[in-house]
Amino acid sequence: MAKEKTKKNTFIRLLVVLAVFALIGIGVKVLLQTKPASSGEEIDERIQTPKYLRDQTMTVLVAGIDYEEGRTVANTDVIMVVNIDLQKGKMNALQIPRDTYVGETLVKYGKINGLYNWGIKDGDGTTGISVLADVIYDQFKLTIDNYACIDMDVFPTLVDMLGGVEVTLDEDITLNEGTVLEAGTHLLDGATSENFVRNRDYALADITRLKMQRYFFGGLLNKLFNTPKMELLSLITACYDYIDTDFTVQEILQLALTAQKFSASDFQVVRVPGEPVSRYGIYGLDVWTLHKEKLANILNEYMRPYTDDVLPEDLGVIELQHTTDILDDEVSNMDDYT
Numbered sequence: 001m002a003k004e005k006t007k008k009n010t011f012i013r014l015l016v017v018l019a020v021f022a023l024i025g026i027g028v029k030v031l032l033q034t035k036p037a038s039s040g041e042e043i044d045e046r047i048q049t050p051k052y053l054r055d056q057t058m059t060v061l062v063a064g065i066d067y068e069e070g071r072t073v074a075n076t077d078v079i080m081v082v083n084i085d086l087q088k089g090k091m092n093a094l095q096i097p098r099d100t101y102v103g104e105t106l107v108k109y110g111k112i113n114g115l116y117n118w119g120i121k122d123g124d125g126t127t128g129i130s131v132l133a134d135v136i137y138d139q140f141k142l143t144i145d146n147y148a149c150i151d152m153d154v155f156p157t158l159v160d161m162l163g164g165v166e167v168t169l170d171e172d173i174t175l176n177e178g179t180v181l182e183a184g185t186h187l188l189d190g191a192t193s194e195n196f197v198r199n200r201d202y203a204l205a206d207i208t209r210l211k212m213q214r215y216f217f218g219g220l221l222n223k224l225f226n227t228p229k230m231e232l233l234s235l236i237t238a239c240y241d242y243i244d245t246d247f248t249v250q251e252i253l254q255l256a257l258t259a260q261k262f263s264a265s266d267f268q269v270v271r272v273p274g275e276p277v278s279r280y281g282i283y284g285l286d287v288w289t290l291h292k293e294k295l296a297n298i299l300n301e302y303m304r305p306y307t308d309d310v311l312p313e314d315l316g317v318i319e320l321q322h323t324t325d326i327l328d329d330e331v332s333n334m335d336d337y338t
Contacts, residue, residue: 041130041147042246047137048145053306056087061133061147064155065116065244066198075113076132077152077198078213081142083303084255089262092302094142095213095271097206101280101287102135103318110281129244139316140295142303149244152198156190158239164189165219167196168337173212175199188219206288207271207327214269218337221264224256232256264338270302273328277320289320294328302331 049058064078079096096112104110108118115135119127133144150158159165168185175181175195188196197216202208227235236256240249247255273294280287292312300309 041128043130043133043144043147047133047143049143054145057083057085057306058145059083059143059303061129061136061144062093063116063129063132063147063149064152064197065149066152074117076116076129076149077113078150079112079132081136081140081144081303083305084258085305086258088305089266090305091259091262091267093217093267093269094298094303095210095269096136097210097272097274097288099206099276099286099288100272100274101277101289101318101320102139104281104283106135109283109285111285111287140299141310141314141316142299143307146246147244148247150242151244152194154242155197156194158242159188159190159193161238162223162235165193165216165223167215167219169215174201176201188216204276204327205286207276210271210330214332214334215337217269218264218334221267221334222338224259225264229257229260232260264334267334268302269332269334270298271330273298273325273330275321275324275327280320287320290317291322291325291328292317292319294325298331 060082062078062080062082063076066075066077067073075098077098079098079100081094081096083092083094085091098111098113100112101110102112102115105121107114107121112132112135115132116129117127119125119131120135123131129147129149133147136142137144164187166185166187169181169183171183173181173196175192176199177195179192179195181196193216197213198209199212200206200209224232233253236253237249240252245252272290274288274290277287277289279285292315295317296310296312296315304310
């Protein structure tokens, strides 16, 4: 009887294993047949990582597209360039403030966040994420291999699909409309998450907002590290239609599974160095000017793992002034936010 019971239990376990593999097979089949949910844009091969390095490193442009209420203009109000070191198992993200000055001769109003909507001044009329990618390559000398854009209007929906994002704050935060998040851990739903990552009602406006976004990224990393693979497959498939990207869903899943092998200590976020300039240019706008020498050092240390160093004079960025270094050293290990 013991042998028969053992055989029966073994048979049941075998059926369960086969069922799981069947589900995985169905999922993979769907993934392989799914085309990119992109707007049809392609990144120019001239700005991509050289082919001989693509098994070692890749760089992804991530942008949050913002249509403010009552406005038909779409700005990239969240801009990050993420380098994934596939060989060493590390990720570094470069945060670029929305008000970064790239020149009024290049784009209307002179800010980097206007490139997506306006394109290059006196250009061929091309707009969209490829224009932003080209300018980042030209001014920062960073290759861009792929892109992922999130319409901020659907951002709350995505967060709710994830079951919310948990953030741990080391200080009290006051958001729009007087919402206060006290120091401690909070599970943010979609609406609160949108308020959290977009609020700029601080003394340093967008610069403080970038810090708040790092808290949110820490919560996302925790979600990524602690979500079982099959559930992760389901979440990525469900969220895919809400993202504009040139990745296939299969490629995103593979990246997510690769990232699950990392730890928070392998992921660093650095903001571009610079300082605010008030009422600059013909439009009299507040802008963020870059500090070229410090920027070159940051790019070489965090964003160019397998290519030659770039010199400050090689960069195409515009340095309007350099009166203080107080905001230059903003490097965060995501261990501090998880």
